[in-house]
Amino acid sequence: MKELRVDLGNQRSYPIYIGSGLLQQADLLRRHIRSKQVLVVSNETVAPLYLNQVLANLADYQTEAAILPDGEQYKTLHYLEKIFDGLLANKFSRNATLIALGGGVIGDMGGFAAACYQRGIAFIQIPTTLLAQVDSSVGGKTGVNHALGKNMIGAFYQPQCVIADADVLDTLDDRQLSAGLAEVIKYGLIRDPEFLHWLEANLPNLLARDKAALAYAIERSCINKAEVVGEDEFESGVRATLNLGHTFGHAIETGSGYGHYLHGEAVAIGTCFAADLSRRLGWLLDADVARIIAIFKAANLPVTPPADMTTEQYVDLMAVDKKNVDGKIRVILLEALGKASLPVNIDLAQLQATLNGYAG
Structure with a gap:
């Protein structure tokens, strides 16, 4: 495993972990979670492949999942509300952690939801596409699209960490x-x-x-x-x-x-x-x-x-x-x-x- 660091000179600095088999390393994930409340945001393509492993790493936590449709066309305020539904219906506090498990769309939407919910909760990026691993999961750009412009609604909001497991690329088309x-x-x-x-x-x-x-x-x-x-x-x-x-x-x-x-x-x-x-x-x-x-x-x-x-x-x-x-x-x-x-x-x-x- 390689560990890089996004050095922002303050509490927003965070590590990027790159390697194989990282999803099986429960301690790697758990060390970055603040409380027992965890919402995993994923999509209909990725969840059947990797959600159970993430949940197994957090077996003694209060875990919930919000599963969105897969595709750029669903990166909207309407579908963002489904993430808030999962947080609110389960009475998650401002100490909760949101995990974005998916590609760039899920990472952007999950990060934006985390930035907004109770004015900011912790979130972790677990990117599952090459594009997300090399670009969108790093740097704290979050947001959704509008019919008149892409990524025009969003926020800068840094994750606690990025876990880039190269093994997940085996299932990438x-x-x-x-x-x-x-x-x-x-x-x-x-x-x-x-x-x-x-x-x-x-x-x-x-x-x-x-x-x-x-x-x-x-x-x-x-x-x-x-x-x-x-x-x-x-x-x-x-x-x-x-x-x-x-x-x-x-x-x-x-x-x-x-x-x-x-x-x-x-x-x-x-x-x-x-x-x-x-x-x-x-x-x-x-x-x-x-x-x-x-x-x-x-x-x-x-x-x-x-x-x-x-x-x-x-x-x-x-x-x-x-x-x-x-x-x-x-x-x-x-x-x-x-x-x-x-x-x-x-x-x-x-x-x-x-x-x-x-x-x-």
């Missing part, structure tokens, strides 16, 4: 595995060029679920994420670079209907848009853009934009983004491979040139 690789590739593109080289050489091993390769990719990704979050917890500066491709990607998810594209798939396409725009600004070479497209293709990720989304749709949806200031669309671009920009103001002509010109 190939499409979800590739979606997680989009966020792994992101770290190489924005700040870790050596990791980008490693990924280009090792994508076949990752897709084949080689345990050593996956463990290294998870650890290296979490190190990058923890360093950025430790420097900028509330996204006032460098943390925004973690959103490479996300402004375009969120527009694709919203415009196509939540659930049509997996988050990582939309981010892959969005990063190709960002690379194209970076080239138009003179920051990337044609060869750099080709390299970015090639690595996403090698990871079995889409690089072609939705055929039915118009430029007007993109512009309208991108106008609803947390990085925007005073009505100006701002995106993260690449100054070079391995170096992301801080949010850049983009005028409409520049944006339209990329939206009309990039075809995959």
Whole structure:
């Protein structure tokens, strides 16, 4: 087991545990629980696989479960209430602990519910997808979607710990595995060029679920994420670079209907848009853009934009983004491979040139 730390310099600092067989280590979980009241939030796909193990680790606790439907389309205020129903119906106190057992949707919703219930209860992240293990479970971003914008309702709220058991990836389907690789590739593109080289050489091993390769990719990704979050917890500066491709990607998810594209798939396409725009600004070479497209293709990720989304749709949806200031669309671009920009103001002509010109 590897133990990393998200160092926030105060009581919000916490460990990330990475390894195999961690779900069977009851003491690892129990040491981070404040009281005997525990609500496990999961979904209909993950619960049949791993809920019983988590509950067995807490056999002498008052444990309850809130099981949600599986999918991005259920990441809403309506389904968030089902978590509150579980907390309130069982008279859970403000010393209770919420465990988010699932992928990014469950982690975001569980964390947001924990942030809100009685103005804040403890929660633990047990991510069960690659995307959640390398990205969404680390850093304290929580929230839900709205029909007009993705992740626009939420809070920064840090977990007590993150338990990333690589063994759970054995039950992850190939499409979800590739979606997680989009966020792994992101770290190489924005700040870790050596990791980008490693990924280009090792994508076949990752897709084949080689345990050593996956463990290294998870650890290296979490190190990058923890360093950025430790420097900028509330996204006032460098943390925004973690959103490479996300402004375009969120527009694709919203415009196509939540659930049509997996988050990582939309981010892959969005990063190709960002690379194209970076080239138009003179920051990337044609060869750099080709390299970015090639690595996403090698990871079995889409690089072609939705055929039915118009430029007007993109512009309208991108106008609803947390990085925007005073009505100006701002995106993260690449100054070079391995170096992301801080949010850049983009005028409409520049944006339209990329939206009309990039075809995959």
